Amino acid sequence: MSDKLPQDKKQYPPTGEPRETFEGHGFDDDRLQRVHAQLMREKEEPSESFSPTPLFLVFVFMILAFWAGVYMVWYGGEFSAFHYDETKSAVVAEDTGPREIDMMALGRRVYAQNCQVCHQASGDGQRGVYPPVARADWVQDNPERLIKVVLHGLEGRVEVNGNAYNNAMQAFGRLNDQQVAAVLTYIRTDPDFGNDSYPVREELVAEVRSEYDGRRNAWTQPELEDIHGPVTGEWSPPEGEEPEEEPDPAS
Ligand code: HEC
Incomplete structure (x- = not known):
């Protein structure tokens, strides 16, 4: 047109x-x-009014509510607290028994917390004041002597690697058997300390502790030599008591 x-x-x-x-x-x-x-170019005036919710939305809502109910019945676990444990996986874990303690890791920690201040992280000690535990004849000698040193302390004149010290080490009797065994195993076998000896068993610590129960004073070198002989830096476990496997230096 x-x-x-x-x-x-x-x-x-x-x-x-x-x-x-x-x-x-x-x-x-x-x-x-x-x-x-x-x-026709003019638009209809808007006006206030009311229109009911579309029926199909009402149905959609009812279907959703029904589905939610079914879902809760299926997966709600009867709303019992026993059905939820975020620490458990769905697969029942195999019972592997008590967890084995990593003696070297424990020993490293005990050393860092108790011994490092004097014997140093390197284990070299401090010349004339604190004897070394790294590459030390004492450390590679009889473990019972070391257990006594840790449990009751050591004082007076001592000779370590041919160098004389005259100081005092406090007692660490508050460490438990496992911690003492671990720290001694650590300094005797960790390659960083350059000692190549045998691990120390927890039971041996328990034996020494009960044998000297009630002892208050620190040991002296002559006293220890009376029991264990002079420090040579050589020691092997008695017949039949060798550990089954060499300690794994990597662990
Ligand atoms: C307060 C400082 C100090 C602390 C902490 C200390 N020591 Fe000692 N340690 C000494 C001194 C000092 C001697 C030598 C004692 C003497 O001169 O009579 C010694 C001696 C030793 C010896 C024998 C000699 C040698 O060097 O091989 C061993 C083994 C030893 N200590 C291990 C440990 C262990 C393991 C710990 C931690 C549980 C520890 N010490 C904590 C100061 C300390």
């Missing part, structure tokens, strides 16, 4: 002409359409 109109009438109302009405005019088809077009 619009392309039939002359160019200047394409825009309605055409420039310069008054707005058309039906008044005083006959119904001619072209004009009727133009008036209609004029009306």
Whole structure:
């Protein structure tokens, strides 16, 4: 229709002409359409009203609620606290018995917390003050002597690797048997300390502890030599008491 109109009438109302009405005019088809077009351009006024929730949404909601109920019955575990334990995996773990303690790791920790201040992280001690535990003849000698030193302390003149010391080491009786065994095993076998000896058993610590139960004073070198002989830096376990396997230096 619009392309039939002359160019200047394409825009309605055409420039310069008054707005058309039906008044005083006959119904001619072209004009009727133009008036209609004029009306149709106007949008309906928005008005406040109410419309009910669409029925299909009500159904969707009911289906969801039903599904939620079914889901809870299936997976809710009867809402019992026993059905939830975040520390457990769904697979029942095999019972492997008591966990084996890593003596070297324990020993390293006991050493760092109790012995390092004097004997140093390197184990070299301090010249003339604290004897070395690294590459030390005492450490590679009889373990019972070492257990006594740790449990009750050591004082007076001692000779370690041919160097004399005259100081005092406090008692570490508060460490338990396992900790004493671990720290001695650590200094005797860890490659960082350059000692190549045997591990110390927890039971041996328990034996020495009960044998000298109630002892308050620290040991002296002559006293220990009376029991265990002079320190040589060589020691092997008695017949039948060798450990089954060499300690694994990597662990
Ligand atoms: C307060 C400092 C100090 C601490 C802490 C200490 N020691 Fe000692 N330790 C000494 C002294 C000093 C001697 C020598 C004692 C003497 O001169 O009579 C010694 C001697 C020793 C000896 C025998 C000599 C040698 O060097 O081989 C061993 C083994 C030993 N200590 C192990 C330990 C262990 C294991 C610990 C930790 C549980 C420990 N010490 C904690 C100061 C200390």
